[in-house]
Amino acid sequence: MRKNHTKRERLKRKSDINRVFHEGKAVSCTGVRLRFVPNNLQYNRVVFIPVKKFGNAVERNLVKRHAREAYRQEKDRFTCGGKDIAVLFYPGKKYDFWERREQLLYLFTKAGIISKKSFAD
RNA sequence: UUAACAGACUGGGUGACCGCCGGCGUAUGAAUGUAUACGCUGGAGGAAAGUCCGGGCUCCAUAGAACAUGAUGCCGGGUAACUCCCGGGGACGAAAGUCACAGAGAGUGCCGCAGAAAAUUACCGCCCGCAAGGGUAAGGGUGAAAAGGCGAGGUAAGAGCUCACCGCCCAUCUGGUAACAGGUGGGGCAAGGUAAACCUCAUCAGGAGCAAAGCCAAGCAGCAGAUGGGUUGUUCGCCCCUUAUAUCUGCGGGUAGGCUGCUAGAGUGGAUUGGUAACAAUUCACCCAGAUAGAUGGUCACCAUCUACAGAACCCGGCUUACAAGUCUGUUUUUAUG
């Protein structure tokens, strides 16, 4: 499977995002919170949102880029079936790319989007 | 040499792989929109920031005038324009340098406490006089500030009352485009300060802002009020639309999808010419982000070295603020708490 992450696989509409926030379930760890809700499509859609007080514009962009890169690399492990996912980042300790990647993998496993078997690999 | 100050500049580089956004081309499906694949190509800054100024652009039907309000404030130049820049002058400072630097002799206001008195002053003083009263402002203390300064003459005591020097004002001459500088002559000195208090004078400004504005698609439900209404704080003038299926105001309902605006520009780089300079003109070459929940990231290698401040959102010119490390130029003196 090709490891890309295009516009189609992003969550863009305001109404869709509101649906995730109002109807979705949540899992969280330090500094990160993940919300998800099923959709009717064949693929997942995801959005990464640093909160308003997360540093300055450069730091907010960097977090989004790291998260998007981690999501892209690990995309093929995900279970099929559509889910809309929103990931929120809160200010606190600064993490590098690899720490962010571990964090996100942990959260996706906890939410049942990645099966535990594939995470063990 | 070091330090300080001022100014200008750079703001990690090269290669490989995987990915993101735009443009062009080809192919396939599709049907006039676009989707997918491949190839080529472009992809954040000196401050993109703060939004403190100035303009372009768009709309307010079009173009005006006066007042109000606001801004600026030595002179000359530059510029599309400017709270900007360059050059010159003045004041202050030992110097490099710094300075919102018009007017207090048009008017109004304010100047706490202290002090006799904070604006048409007289407490203690000094002098004349028996006293009543008068003449004075040298000395005293207060305060941020107290009626030109210092010296000599003069006088009852004093006083620009007189004189020299300095300061101030007026007239005039010379140099300079001008601000201003210098010289000559005269006045005897106007009765403090504050304009970053109101104000006066001169100059300049219509308002709103790309969520402006226009088009397409989808969708919905109207109701109430005002009569003339229509760009702004007010008024005038001019003109435009319309006498109700009109215009304006308020409340409510619906949609928040796409396209244009959207990047070839007061553009960037080089050369020549003019100018002290800011800058301008001519010519040659180049095309250099255009996202729309918002594109630049990850891994590896080498060199350098621990890499700061920080992310375009209609576009430019400035100012201000943040900044690791490094380069260059100039200036300074009492060799230094600058």
Add this chain to the structure above:
RNA sequence: UGGCCGAUAGUGUAAUGGUAGCACAGCAGAUUCUGGUUCUGCUUGUGAGGGUUCAAAUCCUUCUCGGCCAG
């Protein structure tokens, strides 16, 4: 993105350029057998830097932080 406001004790809120007040809270004392009420006293201050002025919370300016409006 564009436009517009504000910042005063721990909290809320005053102050013509001239000694920064008031209320609640806090602390100490008095009253009471003890606590409360009440009374007395004290402490805690102009968001940061620079300028104008004899003197700035106030005037000017540059930052910082917070808030509001516009689809």
